[in-house]
Amino acid sequence: MPELPEVETYIRELAPSLQGRRVLRARVYWPGVIAFPTAEEFETGLVGLRFTQFARRGKYMLLGLDDPRTLIVHLRMTGKLFLAPADTPPGKHEHVIFDLDGGESLLYQDPRKFGRMWLTPHPENVLAALGPEPLGPDFTAQYLHAKLAGRSACIKALLLDQHILAGVGNIYADEALYRARLHPGRAAGALHEEEVHRLCAAVQEVLRSAIDQRGSSLGLSNLQNYIRPGGEQGGYQEEHLVFRRTGQPCPHCGHPIERIVIAQRSSHFCPVCQPASGTLSQP
DNA sequence: ATAAGGCCCTGACCGC
DNA sequence: TGCGGTCAGGGCCTTA
Numbered sequence: 001m002p003e004l005p006e007v008e009t010y011i012r013e014l015a016p017s018l019q020g021r022r023v024l025r026a027r028v029y030w031p032g033v034i035a036f037p038t039a040e041e042f043e044t045g046l047v048g049l050r051f052t053q054f055a056r057r058g059k060y061m062l063l064g065l066d067d068p069r070t071l072i073v074h075l076r077m078t079g080k081l082f083l084a085p086a087d088t089p090p091g092k093h094e095h096v097i098f099d100l101d102g103g104e105s106l107l108y109q110d111p112r113k114f115g116r117m118w119l120t121p122h123p124e125n126v127l128a129a130l131g132p133e134p135l136g137p138d139f140t141a142q143y144l145h146a147k148l149a150g151r152s153a154c155i156k157a158l159l160l161d162q163h164i165l166a167g168v169g170n171i172y173a174d175e176a177l178y179r180a181r182l183h184p185g186r187a188a189g190a191l192h193e194e195e196v197h198r199l200c201a202a203v204q205e206v207l208r209s210a211i212d213q214r215g216s217s218l219g220l221s222n223l224q225n226y227i228r229p230g231g232e233q234g235g236y237q238e239e240h241l242v243f244r245r246t247g248q249p250c251p252h253c254g255h256p257i258e259r260i261v262i263a264q265r266s267s268h269f270c271p272v273c274q275p276a277s278g279t280l281s282q283p
Numbered sequence: 284a285t286a287a288g289g290c291c292c293t294g295a296c297c298g299c
Numbered sequence: 300t301g302c303g304g305t306c307a308g309g310g311c312c313t314t315a
Binding site: 285286287288289290291292293294295296297298299 | 301302303304305306307308309310311312313314315
């Protein structure tokens, strides 16, 4: 599942190979992936444009062009982008192909078909509702405490809410809550100031480490696996302490990691180190 | 405004 | 071997 560290890795690793390349042709095989404009306008609109800038906002990739329009890509669950020789025939799950100058094509592959792309002169409209960048100056314990105040929803659910902060998904929410020693089901508004401070620091630490490790590549199935644009795996899965470790011992206390469902998503945690309330152990 | 549930998708996995 | 059922999950939409 590409989250902030995986998308950041995509931007960093795609930029050198896409910089200055021109789109000769764009082919959309699954129109549903194009959120704006229509698939036809998307195909014709990209012809002749050159990639010039590469940025990330939350889990969105922003590919700047020598044009007022920006190509925005959200990989959602299983989206992948990679370069292949120009004559590579489209596979079953390749929904968009950008034929580039230089004899290569950029392929968008997405078995789940959840990912979306936009080609728009107003990227700010697509991104308008996003909360601050977790690693930017606006994401502070004070900010987070204010956003959580009065909220009865579980803290895990609000960590996943992109309006509150942009870029955290299921993996890094679980890992951050474990490191902050907070039960994922705690009512967000009931967190004490010191706990919010811990959480804020844990979110940033987990994301920074995951970026350093080029993201998390998970699972035996290639379905949900995040793979870097060059085909390599990330490394942060080796540092997961709770995510998808149900039944395995907590690295701190040895109690089996448990799994519960919060906001329709699995949450992994240690019931000893992350008590629902009361006294805390000290990992 | 907030919270909760449904929906989109399909490969993997399980039981029979 | 094959079949049907269930699960996962980000973001958006609907409902209360």
